[in-house]
Amino acid sequence: MTYKVPFVDPRKHYQNLKLEIDGAIQDCLFKGDLIFRQQLKDFEANFASFIGVRYAVGLNSGYHALEFSLRAAGIRPGDEVITVAHTFVATVSAIVNVGATPVLVEVSDDFNMDPDAFEAAITSRTTGVIPVSLNGRVCKMDRIMDIADRHGIKVVEDSAQAVGAEYQGVRAGAFGLTGCFSFYPFKLLGGFGDGGAITTNDPDVARMAIRLRYNGEDRETGEFHHHGQTALLDNVQAAVLDRKLRHVPDWIQHRRKIALLYYEGLHGLPGITLPPYDGPGHFDVFQNFVLCAQHRIELREHLRNDGIETLVSWPKPMWEHAGLNLGRPYLPNTERICREVISLPMSAETTEQHVGLTIQSIRQFAYKLHGLENATALAAGVGD
Ligand SMILES: Cc1ncc(COP(=O)(O)O)c(C=O)c1O
Structure with a gap:
């Protein structure tokens, strides 16, 4: 595809x-x-x-x-x-x-x-x-x-x-x-x-x-x-x-800009938790832009239908791969993260237009899921 x-x-x-x-x-x-x-x-x-x-x-x-x-x-x-x-x-x-x-x-x-x-x-x-x-x-x-x-x-x-x-x-x-x-x-x-x-x-x-x-x-x-x-x-x-x-400093700035656009477009959506952006002492470079979505499977499918490719790292806790022989640690936050994570498009080639389409699709999904009316207008950011 x-x-x-x-x-x-x-x-x-x-x-x-x-x-x-x-x-x-x-x-x-x-x-x-x-x-x-x-x-x-x-x-x-x-x-x-x-x-x-x-x-x-x-x-x-x-x-x-x-x-x-x-x-x-x-x-x-x-x-x-x-x-x-x-x-x-x-x-x-x-x-x-x-x-x-x-x-x-x-x-x-x-x-x-x-x-x-x-x-x-x-x-x-x-x-x-x-x-x-x-x-x-x-x-x-x-x-x-x-x-x-x-x-x-x-x-x-x-x-x-x-x-x-x-x-x-x-x-x-x-x-x-x-x-x-x-x-x-x-x-x-x-x-x-x-x-x-x-x-x-x-x-x-x-x-x-x-x-x-x-x-x-x-x-x-x-x-x-x-x-x-x-x-x-x-x-x-x-x-x-x-x-x-030699390009890495520019690529880092580009990724930070893309991440900021994702923040602006996705903050406050129901069922979606955004990753941190910097914070005390931190300078983040966004190798990946990973959010947690309560309905990850459905969101991923929705994005795919809109022509937007995502990645999930990693859907199954590592210890559940029996061949790795890692026992059964009790790590509930890790388990939850495996259920919810989804990585959005992010690279030196990701454009503002790509981000716009991705944000629009996620907003549409979130509003539809929560039964809000006028989903398309809200998805386009109208009324914010
Ligand atoms: C967190 C982490 N550790 C280790 C590795 C292993 O690196 P490589 O694939 O170059 O062996 C990777 C690569 O994906 C990684 O993301």
Whole structure:
């Protein structure tokens, strides 16, 4: 189905950047720069400086950033690592795959880890925590760092959805031992394939990640220090990401503008709860614009019929996927969120016209559902 308002538009994205992207790729290809060349080093330096840390290590996915971070943090089989269930499965799989036990805790209404729930879940076996800064909003990192420091717990930030987001003037990925980023194509900073990075101020952690991504090898000495993996960020992807990084401040402003329009158009509608916009200490970048709708299934269908594409992340609590073997934690807020969340179109290519159509459709739905008369006039914003 072709949507009038697509959720994202990768073809338009490429067309808008074609000259720059083609130039970056051709530069690599003409020079034969394919693996671990200057383009990767340049991107790592520029990305580290953007986040505000000493090192960035380019990897082939956000998942690998998480797994290598946990290994570099010294997390071992038998340890407990606290994180949230309302996240992409990779966060939890990284914990399981290093042999540790994930302990899943509740999120607050901003979809991010509740610091009190984190503190309450700490046991003598807790050695790590992964706060996930979801949808482009940083967790309450002052409280999380304070609790972790008091208990000697290593903090690995999952900042896959928070490139450029800030809390108290610090960017996501610059608080913990590491920040873990994903450059999956539909992220705010996305490649043309998979990619990721670890950010850190710790030279030992950076060195270990650099070796782990190259099957454990120190490329200068040829010594294998670990059983690692093949997990390097491709040079061509790095060249593309380096070009795109220059656009990130503008893309953030664009997303914040789109988010503001959604707020103006949707505030006060019955049955719909909007996500927070900034608030004390926060600078949100809206990787996603996620609202909670009491009648999510019907709303999604209504939007689809109007040609508007949406996404639901995630409709089923993670622990209900039996194959993941995560037990049955009691997380009522997470369960409610899974029932209610719906992500509206949001990307560098989302236009004011797209937002207008989406708002109109949601208003029509909300007013019809609540039996109000004159739904069309109200949907158009008449009489506000
Ligand atoms: C919150 C979160 N964590 C981790 C990841 C994993 O990143 P990747 O898909 O690059 O492995 C993602 C990607 O979607 C994510 O959104």
